[in-house]
Amino acid sequence: MSLSRILNSIGGVGFGLIVAGSVANSALYNVDGGHRAVIFDRFRGVQEHVVGEGTHFLIPWVQRPIIFDIRAKPRNIPVATGSKDLQTVSITLRILFRPKQDKLPSIYTNLGIDYDERVLPSITTEVLKAVVAQFDAAEMITQREVVSNKVREALITRAETFSILLDDISLTHLTFGAEFTQAVEAKQVAQQEAERARYLVEKEEQVKNASIIRAEGESEAALMVAKAIGEAGEGLVELRKIEAAEEIAANLAVSRNVVYLPPGQQALLALPQ
Incomplete structure (x- = not known):
């Protein structure tokens, strides 16, 4: 056998190995953790397993794998709707969703790989509009947990018709229109003013009561003094004079430039200096 034939034989074997390796590689595919695959067959369509x-x-x-992520994924969906009393309400709903594993062939056939984009925004808007319309704006604030539970129950039921599981649903953002916000602020200001006015009225009432009590006390004291004078006669008056004289003497004792002379010697003041 000549060298050229040997080289041609080796080249043919190498080419065959390359082709076989390429075919074998294209016949394998991997499904990572947290994922599942659906097989599309060109002759039989989407396989059920x-x-x-x-x-x-x-x-x-002939066959092609379609890989689905079956792990729970979050999604925020904003919705603007109206309340029972026709107030504009802006709500952001956070949803944690995943597809049903055994329904992946049906999901791919009916919705496609982007099933969440096709389904979740529309059903979320539908459910929120229906639930929020049952409450007025004030109830949306005071009964937020009730609203959240109603949204959760309705949305889980609605998503199941599309083979989507909702692990968690929560209202993360809730705001109202400018008019309602201004009305709430005005109401709060009015309540604060009413509390202040009530405080001032109570304060004036207390001052009035204190004045009445003080006047009654002074009147009673005057009656008692008058009664005492009437009973003691001139003796009480003399006592008051003595007490006043003692007070004046005490004040003069501590004053400067005050000279005291014994009784009968005031004439010494008239002597020439």
């Missing part, structure tokens, strides 16, 4: 995690075989060119 769901492929789990690991490395699997398929028929090249």
Whole structure:
């Protein structure tokens, strides 16, 4: 056998190995953790069985894997709607969702790989509008937990018709229109003014009561003094004079430039200096 034939034989074997390796590689696919696969067959369509995690075989060119993420994923959906008393309400709903594993072939056939984009915004808006319309703006604040529970129950039921599981639903943002906000602020200001006026009225009432009590006390004291004078006669008057004289003498004793002379010697003041 010539060298050229040997090289041609080796080249043919190498090419065959490359082709075989390429075919074998295209016949394998991986499904990562937290994912599932649905097989699309060009002749039979979407297969009903769901492929789990690991490395699997398929028929090249004939079959193609569609990989779904089955882990719970969050999504925030803002909705603007009207309350029972026609107030504008802006709500943001946070949803934690995932698809039903055994329904993945049906989800892919009817909705596609972007099933959440097609379903969640529309059903969330529908449910929120229906629930919020049952409450007025004030009840939306005071009964927020009740509103949240009603939204959760209705939305879970609605999502199940599309084979979507909702693990968590919560109202993360709730605001009202400018007119309602201004009305609430005005009401708070009015309540504060009413409390202040009530405090002032109570204060004036207390001052009035104190004045009455003081006047009654002074009147009673005057009556008692008059009664005492009437009973003691001139003796009480003399006592008051003595007490006044003692007070004046005490004040003069501590004053400067005051000279005291014995009785009968006041004439010494008239002597020439």
